[in-house]
Amino acid sequence: MATIAPFQAGLRASRRRRLARFRAAVPSTFWVGAVTLLLFLLIALTANLWAPYGYADIAGVPIQNPGWSHLLGTDLLGRDVFSRVMLGTAPVVLLSLGSTAVSTLVGALLGVVLALRRGVADALAMRAFEVLISIPFLILGLVLIAAVGVANGGGSWLLVAVVVLIYLPRTTQVVRSAALGLVESDFVAVARARGESRRSIVVRELLPNLSGVALVEFGVRAGYAPILISSLAFLGFGAQPPSPQWGVMISENRSTFASGNVWAVLGPSIALALLVTAINFVTDGVARYLDRSTVRVP
Helix, strand or coil, X not given: CCCHHHHHHHHHHHHHHHHHHXXXXXXXXXXXXXXXXXXXXXXXXXXXXXCCCCCCCCCCCCCCCCCCCCCCCECCCCCEHHHHHHHCHHHHHHHHHHHHHHHHHHXXXXXXXXXXXXXXXXXXXXXXXXXXXXXXXXXXXXHHHHHHCCCCEECXXXXXXXXXXXXXXXXXXXXXXXXXXXXXXXXXXXXXXXXXXXXXXXXXXHHHHCHHHHHHHHHHHHHHHHHHHHHHHHCCEECCCCCCCHHHHHHHHHHHCCCCCCHHHHHHHHHHHHHHHHHHHHHHHHHHHHHCCCCCCC
């Protein structure tokens, strides 16, 4: 016990120092974004339990102004806009974060493997990725949807697949560029001299040292994912009416904007803007902290 107590005290002191460095590195906007993002996650997980109405329920007179019974009024069909915005949080947040996480994991692994192998496969993959990167996000998404052969709809799986395929080339290039500097480092040479397999070098030596790069890349891409998913839904791909997905809501009610009922469009639009801003604030804070951190070498 006498030897454990100093170790535990040192561990607590080390944690306090890391927390102090983190607080000093990140701006105040990070905490605003973190709280807002946690609120969105909480709404996404619990909205079904407390939303006043179902997303397809006819709750009142169509195009009704905001009031106590309908905080954001009603839409073109008389559905409660507030309930639909709250219930539409889960599809946008979970699809955005989930698809970005998948593309980051696959892209990081592929980037490390290409940097380690080099050769013809690396050159061909980079040229193909450069072609894909030159195509704007939305156009590439529509091309991928057309290639799958889905004219309308396709469900959530289609949106996830499209986001992964759009983000994969960029993530792979960023991680590969960072990995090229590590492949020739001393600790990788030592691992090779020990006879470690290529898989072991990737998993144990390279990926841990590239976790910061991958994390920043995830944050950057996650900030664009809600806009991309909502844009595709607005155009009629992925989620379909009566889904409360924000892009679908904006598309359904854009005709009521001119008649003075702006909340059916402003509600999901403001929610989307807040979500993107929160993700960007968190990403900026994490990037600033990681810029002050050194590469972790075994």
